[in-house]
Each structure stands twice: as structure tokens, then as C-alpha cells.
Amino acid sequence: METQSLERTAHLPQVTEPRNPGMELDLDWVRAVQANTSAIERRAATLPGRRSVKKDHQAAWLLKAITLIDLTTLSGDDTVGRVRRLCAKAQQPVSPALLETMGMGPITTGAVCVYHDMIETAVEALKGTGIPVAAVSTGFPAGLSPFHLRVAEIGESVAAGAEEIDIVISRRHVLTGDWQALYDEMKAFRAACGHAHVKAILATGELGSLRNVARASLVCMMAGADFIKTSTGKESVNATLPVSLVMIRAIRDYYDRTGYRVGYKPAGGISKAKDALVYLALIKDELGDRWLQPDLFRFGASSLLGDIERQLEHHVTGAYSAGYRHPMG
């Protein structure tokens, strides 16, 4: 077993990134942003075929992927019991025996992501583990409740102990090109978050075009987003590779101009280990290794961990276990 390669990817040192403070809304920059849809789609179509990590390297990348998961449950029938089980899973996402065989120490997921009502349960269950609780907010998933209530919801979630807040933007501001309104909204959400980090969910499946995705990404970063995130998981189209290329390149442009690194969170429908590997390779290619740390990259996923566990078990034992043996919550 290549312990060295496992260590290289799964135990890179934690670096503290200065928080993106945002900047004035630069409408000239926003309006200048274009997206060549056919070129982006062509490039995205080549990505799955380019994945070439095998065996020990693949196992190392899969372990890395686990550390980058916002382990999520966002269901109307969530219960205290389910959230507690999810938190236990976040602390021990892979069996210690499997990790030992691979020469690895303990790992955890990047965070646990829940609705507001479940924050206290999750905070209590994760006490002392260092795993942050992320809460979806601002009238998630549609974001159409009264503005003052959306802002107040953030404050309540931070007070309840959420260290990360996943807000949803008003899609109509993008669809009508009202960049000032989007900027003001995002800035208010960021201010309400205080010390908690804010992930801006664009709901890209509802934004109409890749150009809109690029512009909305930029405006949210200008307004101080710590992360930009594709989707709620509730739209009919969630994370895709073309959208990811556009958002990642917006992050790169923003970094080139301002020197601030903003994180990326693809979310919704990412449930297979092989898809996670494609995303990680894409980030490595387009943004570099620094973005493969939990402070700059997360998968928003409710079932990805189960498939990764199955692949790791297969890697170690040569046999696949049934999916039902890897429940999440």
C-alpha cells in the first residue's frame, strides 16, 4: 500500500485563509463577463474520460473526498435521531479497520449540513470534534420569504451554533439582470452571518444561462461570499460539470484581481465516488491543490459517502458490500 501517496492527499497541512472581505460592486466587470456555452460544454464533456487515478491513488483521493463532504440531511422528515446518527457518521465516516489497512489515521467529513431546527442537535452531537455545523438558511430552498425574516433566520442559526450558513440568492435578481439588488442582498446576508462563513447558493439550474451563472458568481464574491455553491439539491437540475467550470473560472478571475480565494461547493445529485474524483481532478487542474482543502472546497451531498465507503471496501477486500450496509442517518 502506498502510504506516502495517501498521506500526501489526505493530510495536507491546514492553512488559514484570510476571509474574502468583498469589494464595491464593479458593474463594468460584471457586464463584461461572457460564457462561451458550446466551448464550455465541449470541455466539460471531456472531463469524465480524463480521470486516470487507480488503485492506491484512487483510494487516497476517495479518502480526501470524504474530508471535503458537507454530510447533509435536508428532509422534511428529519428527526433528532437521524441527525445524531448522521453526526456519528461524520465523526467516523469509514471503519477504523479499513483505515488501518490503508495506513491511515482517523478522518472526519468537512461539516454536517442541516436545517435550522436541527442545529442544536448537531452542535451537541459534534461537541469537541471540531466538525462545524452548516445550516441552510434564508428561506431555503426557494428563498422567497420576506427579506427581514431571511436576514433574521441567519442570526438565529448563528446564535444556535451554526458556524457556516448556506444562503440562497433571489434568482429573480439574476434573471432580470438586477445586479445591484443581488449585491445588496448578498451583502446583507454576509453581514448577518458575522463570524460564521457564508456559502452563496446560486441555484444554477434556475438561472437560465451559463453567462448568468458567471455573473451571479462574481456579484456574490464582490459582496463578500466565502463560498459559492451550485444548488440546493431541490432544483430539477443541480450540480453539473459545465456550471462548475464557469463557477471555478469565476473564482480564479476573482482571485487574480483581488488576491482573495473564495471556496467552491458543488451540491445536489453527486452520489457516486467516480463523480467525486472527476470534480477533484477538475479543481486540481483549474485552481490547484490549495483549493483541495476543506476551507476552500466542499461537496454538498447526502449519499456520496455511502458509495465512497463501498469503493474503499472493494479496494481493500476485493468485494463490494450492499448499499444498505452504509446508511447515513
Ligand SMILES: O=C[C@H](O)COP(=O)(O)O
Ligand atoms: O447541499 C446539499 C444538497 O442538498 C444535497 O443534495 P443530494 O441529496 O442530492 O446529495
